[in-house]
Amino acid sequence: MIRKTQPEFIVPYLRDASNFSGGNAEEVVIPETSDELADFLKNETRPVTIAGAGTGLTASRIPSGGIIVSLERLNSIAKEGEGRVRVGPAVSLNELQGFLAPTGWFYPPNPTEALASLGGTLATNASGSRSYKYGVTRDYVEEVELILVDGRKIFLKRGLKITEPLRFEDGSKIIFPDISYQSPDCKNAAGYFVHPGMDWLDLFIGSDGTLGIFTDIVLRLAPRPDDFVSGILFFEEERSCWQLIPKIKSFDRYKIDPCSLEYFDHNALERLKAKYKAIPTHSKVALFFEQDVLKREYYDLILENWYEFLSEENIMLDDSWFAQGPKDVQMFHDFRHDVPAIINEENSRADRVKLGTDMAVPDKYFMSMMQFYRKTLKANDLDYVMFGHLGDNHLHINLLPEESQRDVAQKVYDQMVDQILEWGGTVSAEHGIGKLKKKYFAKMVGPSGLEDLNKIKYCLDPENRLGAGNML
Numbered sequence: 001m002i003r004k005t006q007p008e009f010i011v012p013y014l015r016d017a018s019n020f021s022g023g024n025a026e027e028v029v030i031p032e033t034s035d036e037l038a039d040f041l042k043n044e045t046r047p048v049t050i051a052g053a054g055t056g057l058t059a060s061r062i063p064s065g066g067i068i069v070s071l072e073r074l075n076s077i078a079k080e081g082e083g084r085v086r087v088g089p090a091v092s093l094n095e096l097q098g099f100l101a102p103t104g105w106f107y108p109p110n111p112t113e114a115l116a117s118l119g120g121t122l123a124t125n126a127s128g129s130r131s132y133k134y135g136v137t138r139d140y141v142e143e144v145e146l147i148l149v150d151g152r153k154i155f156l157k158r159g160l161k162i163t164e165p166l167r168f169e170d171g172s173k174i175i176f177p178d179i180s181y182q183s184p185d186c187k188n189a190a191g192y193f194v195h196p197g198m199d200w201l202d203l204f205i206g207s208d209g210t211l212g213i214f215t216d217i218v219l220r221l222a223p224r225p226d227d228f229v230s231g232i233l234f235f236e237e238e239r240s241c242w243q244l245i246p247k248i249k250s251f252d253r254y255k256i257d258p259c260s261l262e263y264f265d266h267n268a269l270e271r272l273k274a275k276y277k278a279i280p281t282h283s284k285v286a287l288f289f290e291q292d293v294l295k296r297e298y299y300d301l302i303l304e305n306w307y308e309f310l311s312e313e314n315i316m317l318d319d320s321w322f323a324q325g326p327k328d329v330q331m332f333h334d335f336r337h338d339v340p341a342i343i344n345e346e347n348s349r350a351d352r353v354k355l356g357t358d359m360a361v362p363d364k365y366f367m368s369m370m371q372f373y374r375k376t377l378k379a380n381d382l383d384y385v386m387f388g389h390l391g392d393n394h395l396h397i398n399l400l401p402e403e404s405q406r407d408v409a410q411k412v413y414d415q416m417v418d419q420i421l422e423w424g425g426t427v428s429a430e431h432g433i434g435k436l437k438k439k440y441f442a443k444m445v446g447p448s449g450l451e452d453l454n455k456i457k458y459c460l461d462p463e464n465r466l467g468a469g470n471m472l
């Protein structure tokens, strides 16, 4: 096991993509095996924060004291029978995709940041542009090896229900507390996942690095589609784009059935123009769509279905882009990934902590949500970029205030939280709560919700040492 206490070694672990500063730790510990980690934790009493790849957006891997455990040496990857893969937590999405490229399988959750580690994506239950159809990380996790902060180890498989005790190798057991809290019924990454009939595995996934440490992971895969029909549609009117979404959702699924519906507002397009010169000058907003094509022989038919459907709509069809091959598909994904990357860079340059929404609402509030965002943003003289998962009623609005406008930006953010919660939505549909959104999370679940969630935390980590300061 590598142990380092020199500040220059610790500093790189005190960062993530949120630009949050102020973390500190006494030591970084890098185990070579999970047994080594379990033994180490049995004799440890300090707070422990797990470091993944540091692409998180909520400062959840940034500790305020104690030790950092980096799992970077646990990076094996191997086939696990048909349609399954076994990965160490440090394997990145990029590496997994590279490993699967020569096979007939693929890993459907497609979080935009491919440098993220699989361990990190489990801890945050990451989702991505294709989650609209394929679901989120939780839907693809079959088994994990998990270590509690006191060093107890367990192999968890699908099917072990929360109503059963969690039994450890040393003979001890944990019983799920009697609580009434339940997770909201929309896309959600805020708080522990609690649903009747769920597995223990479901609880640990998305627990923001606070309940257990994933040291080995078995993922379910899906047959790789032969191709994707995809395009970037440009619109002169933002409303035309918004109105298209319910039409797509209610259209005959045998004809068009997208896996991604991603939005780019005017300010996102303006920033992208530096790299993508072909963006039409008079376009106001854009929509990236993608549909998987399981067998190549269906490609032309699906493309035709899309053309037929879109030709009826108010879209700049001649100026829109349709992929002509895998290179274009990749280019469209880069186009999508470039937006948050540009914003994160802008924030770093301005030394600004990210102030971005990650809220979602139930389907029926989609149009009200878009109108509300438009009105609220117009009423304040702030720079911002709005993009993201339009199909899931889940947009990222990044507020980019000047130094003197920070209070205004904060007020706008608070106003959005109030409205979204009034509609039964969530303050985080994707990135989790971490250290940056606790205030909003407390508002979302209320005192009794917080009490229930604390009971869950207490039964797995009574001294509050794992991922301390995250979520609760």
Ligand SMILES: Cc1cc2nc3c(=O)[nH]c(=O)nc-3n(C[C@H](O)[C@H](O)[C@H](O)COP(=O)(O)OP(=O)(O)OC[C@H]3O[C@@H](n4cnc5c(N)ncnc54)[C@H](O)[C@@H]3O)c2cc1C
Pocket (backbone or CB within 6 Å): 016, 017, 049, 050, 051, 052, 053, 054, 055, 056, 057, 060, 061, 071, 089, 110, 111, 112, 113, 115, 116, 117, 118, 119, 120, 121, 122, 123, 124, 125, 126, 127, 128, 129, 208, 209, 210, 212, 213, 214, 215, 337, 340, 341, 344, 430, 431, 467, 470
């Ligand atoms: C440009 C950009 C685009 C992004 N796009 C998306 C997106 O589309 N969808 C999305 O969901 N997220 C997105 N993110 C956020 C980020 O990539 C995800 O949250 C990702 O899952 C974090 O993984 P990581 O390995 O970087 O984790 P870290 O940031 O290192 O850690 C995140 C949390 O996971 C915990 N953790 C890490 N490893 C383990 C482990 N083995 N066991 C237990 N806990 C662990 C940490 O303690 C921490 O609480 C984006 C980020 C950037 C910078």
